[in-house]
Amino acid sequence: MSLIADRPHSRWAVFRSFELVAGLVLVGGIGLAVILSPWLFPDNGMGVNLLARLRAPFSDWSHILGTDPLGRDVLGRVVAGGRISLLVGVASVAGGAAIGVFMGLVSGFYRGVWDMIVMRFADVQLALPFILLAITFIAILGGGLFNIIMLMIVSQWVQYARLVRGQVLALREREFVLSARSFGVSNFNLIWHHLLPNLLGPVIVLITLNVATNILLESSLTFLGLGVDPSTPSWGGMLADGRTYLQTAWWVSVFPGLAILLTVLGLNLLGDWLRDRLDPTGRTRQ
Amino acid sequence: MAGFLIKRFLQAIFVVLCVTLLVAYAIRLTGDPALMLSQGAGSVTEDDLARIRTGLGLDRPFYVQYLEFLGGLFTLDFGRSFLGGTPVNQLIGRALPATLALALASLVVSIVISIPLGIASATRQGRWPGQVIRVLSLVGLSFPNFWLAIMLVLVFSISLQWLPPSGMEGWQSFLMPALTMGIILTATNVRLVRTAMLETLKQQYVTVARAKGLSERVVLYKHALRNCAIPLITYLGIQFGGLLGGIVVVERVFNWPGLGTLAFQAVADRDYPVLQGVIVVLSMLIVLVNLIVDIAYGLVDPRIRTE
Numbered sequence: 001m002s003l004i005a006d007r008p009h010s011r012w013a014v015f016r017s018f019e020l021v022a023g024l025v026l027v028g029g030i031g032l033a034v035i036l037s038p039w040l041f042p043d044n045g046m047g048v049n050l051l052a053r054l055r056a057p058f059s060d061w062s063h064i065l066g067t068d069p070l071g072r073d074v075l076g077r078v079v080a081g082g083r084i085s086l087l088v089g090v091a092s093v094a095g096g097a098a099i100g101v102f103m104g105l106v107s108g109f110y111r112g113v114w115d116m117i118v119m120r121f122a123d124v125q126l127a128l129p130f131i132l133l134a135i136t137f138i139a140i141l142g143g144g145l146f147n148i149i150m151l152m153i154v155s156q157w158v159q160y161a162r163l164v165r166g167q168v169l170a171l172r173e174r175e176f177v178l179s180a181r182s183f184g185v186s187n188f189n190l191i192w193h194h195l196l197p198n199l200l201g202p203v204i205v206l207i208t209l210n211v212a213t214n215i216l217l218e219s220s221l222t223f224l225g226l227g228v229d230p231s232t233p234s235w236g237g238m239l240a241d242g243r244t245y246l247q248t249a250w251w252v253s254v255f256p257g258l259a260i261l262l263t264v265l266g267l268n269l270l271g272d273w274l275r276d277r278l279d280p281t282g283r284t285r286q
Numbered sequence: 287m288a289g290f291l292i293k294r295f296l297q298a299i300f301v302v303l304c305v306t307l308l309v310a311y312a313i314r315l316t317g318d319p320a321l322m323l324s325q326g327a328g329s330v331t332e333d334d335l336a337r338i339r340t341g342l343g344l345d346r347p348f349y350v351q352y353l354e355f356l357g358g359l360f361t362l363d364f365g366r367s368f369l370g371g372t373p374v375n376q377l378i379g380r381a382l383p384a385t386l387a388l389a390l391a392s393l394v395v396s397i398v399i400s401i402p403l404g405i406a407s408a409t410r411q412g413r414w415p416g417q418v419i420r421v422l423s424l425v426g427l428s429f430p431n432f433w434l435a436i437m438l439v440l441v442f443s444i445s446l447q448w449l450p451p452s453g454m455e456g457w458q459s460f461l462m463p464a465l466t467m468g469i470i471l472t473a474t475n476v477r478l479v480r481t482a483m484l485e486t487l488k489q490q491y492v493t494v495a496r497a498k499g500l501s502e503r504v505v506l507y508k509h510a511l512r513n514c515a516i517p518l519i520t521y522l523g524i525q526f527g528g529l530l531g532g533i534v535v536v537e538r539v540f541n542w543p544g545l546g547t548l549a550f551q552a553v554a555d556r557d558y559p560v561l562q563g564v565i566v567v568l569s570m571l572i573v574l575v576n577l578i579v580d581i582a583y584g585l586v587d588p589r590i591r592t593e
Contacts, residue, residue, distance in 0.1 A: 123297060124304040127576070128569050129531030136565050139553040140312050216430050220535050223432050224550065239433060243539075250440055257433035265428035272424060 019273040026266025030259070034082040045077030045233045057251045066251040068241065074251060078259045080233040085263065088145065088218040088228075089211040092152035097207050099153065100160025105191055107161065108168025115165070122158040130155050130217060138226040148227055152214050163206060167199040201278030205271055212267035219260050235260050290584050298577045305569045306359070310352050313558045320344060322368065322556060364563035369555055374563040377548060382567065384454055385544035388467070388533055391460050393522065395468025396475050403472070404479025405506055408487065419476060426473025431532050435466045435539040452541035463540045467532050471525065478521050482514040489513070516583065523579030527572040534568075 033040070049071035057066035057074070065074040107115040134151050141147055171177055172195070180194050221227035222236030230237050235256040242253035320338040324330040339345045343354070358364060364374035407419040442462060443451035450459050486492065487510055495509045496502075534546030541547065545564050552560035 120300065124301050124308075127301045127527070127573050128305055129527045129572070131531040131534060132565055132568055135534070135549055135553065136309055136312055136561065139556075139561060140315055212428065216428075219430055220432060223430075224535065224538060226553070239436065243436060246436065246440060247444055250444075253433075253436055253440070257430060257436065260430045260433065261425075261428055264430075265425060268424050268428050 019269045023266050023269030023273060026262050027270060030082060030263050030266065031086065033079050034086055037079045037083065041073070041076035041079055043073075043076065045072055045080035047076075048072060054245070054249045054252075056249075057255075065255050066249070068238075068252050069245055069249070074238075074255055077233040077238055078235070078255055081235045081238060081256060082259065082263070084145070084222075084228055084232060084234040085215045085218060085260070088149055088152070089215045092149045092156070092214045093207050093210045095149065095153035096156035096210070097160050097203065100157035101164050101196075101203060103157065104161040104164025105168060105195065108165035109172065109187070109191055109195070118161060119165075122162055125155055125158045128155075131220065134217070134221055135224075135226065138221065143221070143226050143228065145228055148218055148221060152217065156210060156214075159206060159210070160203060163202055164199055167202070168195055171195055171198055205275045205279050208267055208271035208274055212264045212271065215260065215264055215267075291581065294577060294580055294584070298573050301573050302570055303356075305573075306356065306566055307352065309562050309565050310355055311348075313562050314348065359566070364566070365559040367560050368557045374559050377560060378545065378563055378567055381543060381545045381548045381564075384542060385530070385533055385537070385546065388460070388463055388537070388542060388544060389526075389529055391464035392467035392471060392529060392533070395464050396471035399468065400472045400475035400479055401511070404476045405483055405511070407476065408480045408483035409506070411484070419480075423473045423476045426469055426476075429470060429473075431466055431470050432535050432539050434469065435462065435536050438462045438466060439539070452539075454543055459540075463533075463536055463542055466536050466539075467529065470532060471529065474525070475518075475521075478518060479514065482517045483510060486510045486513050520579055520583050523576050526575045530568055530572060 037044075049067070052060075052063065052067050052071040053069055055063050055067040055071075058064065059066075063073050063075070065078065068074055068077065103118055107118040130152070133155055134148075137151055138147060177190065177194055180190055185194070218227055219234070219236035219239070222234050223240045224236075225240065227236055228234045230240075238256040239253055242249070242256070245252050320335045320342070324334065324338060336345070343351060355365075362375050364378070366373055367377060403419055407416045410416045439451045439462065442449040449462055450456075453459055483506075491513075492505060492510055495505045500509075533544065534549065536542070537544045537546035538550060545568060549561055549564045552558070552564065
């Protein structure tokens with residue numbers, strides 16, 4: 001289905017830069033806090049203090065966002081939990097994009113049986129929502145960081161392969177590719193120097209949006225008890241713990257969720273801004 | 287048209303075959319069901335285990351078992367639960383209506399919110415309502431569904447005490463789960479209505495309708511909206527998978543007696559036949575809905591068939 005991308009209007013130009021600035025501030029701020037977390041919170045949000053259980057937020061400067069049922073600093077745990085989320089988001093997307101771009105280039109460029117196999121495989125993976133695939137495999141293989149990242153790679157490379165393949169099919173008939181070919185440029189050079197640079201724009205957009213998606217997925221799985229080990233601070237894990245204390249201590253459930261929302265929102269703002277720059281025909285729209 | 291139908295149908299069958307094969311194989315990786323069944327049964331001899339395996343048909347080659355499982359699909363026979371031996375199709379039959387009811391309620395919520403908002407954002411494009419709706423839709427896209435559910439419980443059940451925090455009793459219990467998934471669907475649907483509307487408003491029949499002196503409301507809701515319906519319905523088909531995936535998670539927060547809750551119980555109990563049944567039924571539903579939408583779309587728009 002073709003959905004025409006929103007073209008920037010003159011009045012919208014202001015909003016475009018607002019998207020960029022807000023996205024950069026959110027993602028940059030959270031990224032910086034996570035990178036600096038070993039110095040900001042040397043105990044990794046693990047320091048138990050039973051004398052300071054369930055302190056309300058904004059009442060005590062040493063625990064600005066309050067403490068959890070074990071007296072651990074909520075802010076420290078939120079920042080430490082960010083490490084898991086960002087790690088899963090970045091690692092899974094890097095793996096998925098690398099495999100998908102390669103498969104898409106090969107199947108779009110050489111076509112044939114290989115192309116057919118990749119695309120039928122893609123149909124299957126697109127038919128099964130990730131969360132169902134994840135429940136099945138994690139129930140069997142167990143959770144943990146590595147398994148989650150692998151599952152995301154296995155289920156997402158297809159998106160990049162489809163995107164890249166479609167572009168290669170369009171690009172390979174263009175004059176600059178045909179002329180390069182007529183000069184006797186090797187297939188490898190054709191793909192590497194002529195095709196790849198011309199199709200990276202939409203791939204970058206998809207990468208940004210998928211980091212956001214995967215942070216959401218990881219937190220859902222961990223919340224459901226199918227993800228990261230509960231002893232490691234993580235946003236989904238904190239939310240699962242906090243549910244029990246919803247009646248008495250709202251802050252334990254509110255702040256980790258807010259961290260997810262703001263991180264994902266920042267990435268979505270950046271992705272939306274990038275889409276207008278790098279993907280004028282809107283191929284990365286769902 | 288016949289060619290398109292056959293091709294699309296074969297594709298759907300292929301997808302179902304692959305999903306079932308994948309799930310059946312994955313379940314086999316978990317180890318010996320005979321050992322699992324006999325856990326806690328005291329002293330179990332190798333003879334007992336062999337008898338259980340023969341009883342369950344596990345001593346036969348994988349492909350025979352898989353074919354039998356496939357054969358069972360036609361009669362909706364998914365075997366029996368490891369716990370208590372209830373037929374899996376009974377368990378699914380009890381949980382499926384709850385999940386489908388929630389899916390339907392979420393769709394209704396999302397359509398009711400996103401059509402007026404999408405139209406408002408398309409007709410006031412450069413002005414502030416358009417921009418505000420656009421930012422809100424990005425915020426909606428960024429919400430973790432389970433956290434949104436928890437926040438609704440915090441506000442409506444704990445603070446205001448208006449709504450029951452969990453379970454499925456009475457229409458009130460539908461409000462929060464349907465609102466959770468509805469809001470998340472709305473985030474994408476508003477943008478979709480907006481783009482479809484912008485396209486439609488450029489058409490000549492809209493100009494003609496306006497020239498006839500019809501009120502703007504009639505032009506928008508009667509003439510333009512009807513012509514936006516096709517892309518909207520197609521997209522609902524594409525969304526269906528994501529919607530079911532989301533519901534599976536949200537059911538967990540609200541203790542909703544649907545397929546998601548059944549699946550997680552099965553995971554906790556290592557009750558693999560139940561898990562297998564739920565996953566297969568959910569993926570078959572998704573494939574079926576997409577097939578219907580594609581065929582309907584192909585019927586309405588001949589250009590699709592030739593692609």
